[in-house]
Amino acid sequence: MLVLLPPSETKHPGGTGPALDLDALTAPELTPVRERVADALAGLAGDVPAARAALGLSPAQDDEIARNAALRTSATLPAIERYTGVLYDALDVRSLTRAQRRRAARRLAVGSALFGLVRAEDPIPAYRLSAGSSLPGLPSLRTLWKPVLTPVLEADGDLVVDLRSGAYAELAPAPGAVTVQVLSERSDGTRAVVSHFNKAHKGRLARLLATTTGEPDTVVRLRGLLRRAGLHVEHDSADGPQGTRLTLVV
Numbered sequence: 001m002l003v004l005l006p007p008s009e010t011k012h013p014g015g016t017g018p019a020l021d022l023d024a025l026t027a028p029e030l031t032p033v034r035e036r037v038a039d040a041l042a043g044l045a046g047d048v049p050a051a052r053a054a055l056g057l058s059p060a061q062d063d064e065i066a067r068n069a070a071l072r073t074s075a076t077l078p079a080i081e082r083y084t085g086v087l088y089d090a091l092d093v094r095s096l097t098r099a100q101r102r103r104a105a106r107r108l109a110v111g112s113a114l115f116g117l118v119r120a121e122d123p124i125p126a127y128r129l130s131a132g133s134s135l136p137g138l139p140s141l142r143t144l145w146k147p148v149l150t151p152v153l154e155a156d157g158d159l160v161v162d163l164r165s166g167a168y169a170e171l172a173p174a175p176g177a178v179t180v181q182v183l184s185e186r187s188d189g190t191r192a193v194v195s196h197f198n199k200a201h202k203g204r205l206a207r208l209l210a211t212t213t214g215e216p217d218t219v220v221r222l223r224g225l226l227r228r229a230g231l232h233v234e235h236d237s238a239d240g241p242q243g244t245r246l247t248l249v250v
Contacts, residue, residue: 001159001216003209004117004174005110005202006165008085009130011067015075017123026109026119027152033144037114038071041127042136045069055133064128076123079110090203093120096211104210113141113166116149131167144172154179159217161209163202176220178244180205185249194250201221201250205231219244 022034043049045068051057057064067074076082080093096104108120113129131141138144149172153160162169162177182194182201192202195210208229216222219235223246226233236245 001107001209001222002109002156002160003107003206004153004160004162004164004177005083005087005091005108005206006163006168007110007112008083008088009128010084011082011126011128013126013130015065015077015123015125016031017078019073020071020076020123020125025115025124027117027124028144029152030116030148033148034115035149036138037135037141037144038131040138041068041129042071044135045071050136055128055130057128061128063229067126068128071125071127074125076125078121079118079124080108080120082103082124082126083110086199087203087206090200091207091210092203093210096221100211103212107210111164111171113168113171116145116172117152122146130241131171142171146173148172150175159219159222163206178222178243178246180246180248182248182250191249197250205248207250219246222246 020038022031022038024025025031025034044054045065048065049061051065051068052059053062093101093104105121107118110118110240112118113133114127118124127147134140153172153174159178160174162174162179180202182198183191184194185191212225212229214225216225223233223235232249234247234249236243236247
């Protein structure tokens with residue numbers, strides 16, 4: 001099972017690992033595009049006003065541009081420790097046991113505007129680049145990533161659970177992936193899309209999937225695993241018994 005997570009805008013600073021080595025990251029077939037994007041992003045940092053405009057940053061966020069300038073030389077952290085925010089707080093990877101961490105390393109991956117895809121333990125520096133950003137001199141990030149990243153996701157062979165946000169899912173679709181919508185149920189039985197706590201629910205879901213000893217290989221078995229864990233999960237009947245859309249009701 002492969003669980004695809006969205007990245008976060010915010011990142012833990014610093015690190016204890018060596019400088020970025022693109023050749024050492026998962027899926028080396030992505031390296032040529034990673035090189036182009038990394039070079040463009042680091043080069044853009046040399047023009048602070050242009051970097052602010054391209055990345056949607058304010059002058060108070062110039063430290064983000066400095067991180068991009070040092071992209072090739074700054075210390076790294078495992079990707080799963082680099083990203084921060086509500087989803088990653090709920091995932092709480094640092095509280096995992098060693099056995100759980102090993103399972104998480106096999107199962108968790110993060111969609112990235114800069115790297116395309118990184119596995120949990122891939123060492124990466126702090127950076128700032130969003131899926132909707134445009135880098136001078138390059139096509140759109142979707143144009144760059146879709147032709148090379150979609151085949152990587154398709155070739156994985158495992159059941160893929162795609163928890164990426166819309167903008168990152170659009171960079172490259174994961175064919176046949178299971179998607180999860182989070183809905184809240186009111187006292188009168190009506191439902192609404194969860195917005196504020198959506199990331200927290202998906203973070204807890206990712207933690208469950210990362211640490212379970214089960215190995216679901218179909219959407220039906222995945223649904224069963226989640227229900228046994230006490231989650232209210234519904235399978236979209238309009239999508240058929242093997243359909244790939246699940247609804248988590250909270």
